[in-house]
Amino acid sequence: MAGEVTTIKITPGVKQRLDRLRRYPRESYNEIISRLTTEKEEEGITEEDILDIEEALEDIKAGRVYSTAQLKQKLGLD
Known part of the structure; x- marks a missing residue:
């Protein structure tokens, strides 16, 4: 009251x-x-943050990620 x-x-x-x-x-x-x-x-986590995290997890599950070494090789930075 x-x-x-x-x-x-x-x-x-x-x-x-x-x-x-x-x-x-x-x-x-x-x-x-x-x-x-x-x-x-x-300050808490936003809905956009949650969606970004979920998208990143899906990328990981689908194998759409690269190690640092793979990325360097792909970009010709070896």
Whole structure:
């Protein structure tokens, strides 16, 4: 529910780190923590990443891969 709050205990070191992460002087700890957790959640693997991985696995299964030595030979870099 909006308006509800809770209290958490943090060490002085964590408080100092949160203070350094402030984007503006009056940014609340709640805003800092919310921003950090949102940014972390958004860092995850994307759908495009998953599709690229699946495509690469299919290439491996189908033998559409080369070793470094094979690639050098194919490109005439021996």
